[in-house]
Amino acid sequence: MSGGVEWALHCCVVLTSVEEPVPATRLAELHDVSPSYLAKQLQALSRAGLVRSVQGKAGGYTLTREPAAITVLDVVEAVDGPAPAFVCTEIRQRGPLATPAASCTAPCAISRAMHTADAAWRGALRAVTIADLARDVGADYGPRAMSRISDWLTAG
C-alpha cells in the first residue's frame, strides 16, 4: 500500500477542526513531510471529490462533506486507486489442461476467496469515518488536542 495514505488520512482528520481552507504547505509543515509530495496526495483527494480546492491568496483545501460522511475507505481508494490488490490472471485457461472458456463464466475458487477477503477489508475500512478518527484523537490526547491543531492551522 502507498505510504501516502497515512498522510492523507491525517490531513483529513485535522481538516475537520477548521472551516477555512488550509494550504498544502501548511499541512506539510504540521506533519513535517515533503510539501510537494503531500500536494500529490491532496490532488488525488480533490479528484475523488473528498476535498475542495480553492485557489488564490487565502486558498487551500477544505472537506466537501461532513466528516461522518467520509469513510477511511474513501480516502484509501482515492489515493491508492479502487483496484483490488489481487487480480485473477485466469491461468486456469492456460496450459495443456486448460479449462474451456465456456466453463469460466464464474470466477474461480481462488479468485472468490481473495475477493471475499478484499470485501472484508474494505468493509472494515468503510465502517470507520473521519469523524470517528477525530473523536478518537480527542479521546486519546485530551479534548484540547484538536483545538490546538485548529489554532495552529488558522494562525500565522
Added chain:
Amino acid sequence: MSGGVEWALHCCVVLTSVEEPVPATRLAELHDVSPSYLAKQLQALSRAGLVRSVQGKAGGYTLTREPAAITVLDVVEAVDGPAPAFVCTEIRQRGPLATPAASCTAPCAISRAMHTADAAWRGALRAVTIADLARDVGADYGPRAMSRISDWLTAG
C-alpha cells in the same frame, strides 16, 4: 500484492491430487508460466514449511500437511511476507505540534483502523483452506477435473 501468490495457490491445489513429488518444471508447464519464477515461489513455500522438497531424479514438491490444515493465509504470507500492508510512520510525533512520546504508548486511531481491516482480511483468508479450494474445483468443473490433473502430473 505479488502476482506469484496466484501461482502458488494453484500449485498447492493441484498438489492435493497427488502423493508423489512433482517437479517445479512440470507445475510450470501445467500452468504455462515461467519455470524459473515459479521455482522462486515454491522455494518460498518450502521455507515456510508448507511444502517439502525432495531432490534427485524423481524429486519435486509435496504438501507437508493435510490440505485442510493449510489455509490460504499461510500461502499468502509465505509468498508475500507476513508484514502488514500498512505501517504506521508515527507522524504524530513529528512537526511543531508533535505529541510527546510518553503519550504514544498505544497506536493511534488511524493505525488501529488499518490494523482492524488487516485483521479482517487475514481472518477471511484464514477461513479458507486448500482443501476447500480443491473441493470447489471439483464442484465447478466436475469430479473428473482433479483426477485428470492428477493423471497428467504423474504421467510422462
Added chain:
DNA sequence: GGCAAGCTACTCGGATACACGGTGTCCGAGTGCATGGGG
C-alpha cells in the same frame, strides 16, 4: 545371479540482471486579495 561402486541425469537453492510502479521534485496556469488612482 546378486551386489556394490561409479556415473549420469535430474532436482532444488540461492545469487544475479531487468522493469515497472511508487517516491520525490519542480515549474507553469489560475485566481482572489491588496493597493493606488480617479471620480
Added chain:
DNA sequence: CCCCATGCACTCGGACACCGTGTATCCGAGTAGCTTGCC
C-alpha cells in the same frame, strides 16, 4: 469618501527525474536412480 482598474503574491495542477521492490532468469550444489563391472 467610494469605486474601479491594476498588479501581485499566493494557490493548485500537472509534467518531469529517481529509487526501491517485484519480475524474470541463470548457473552451481546436491542427491536419487540407473548402469556396469565384479564376485
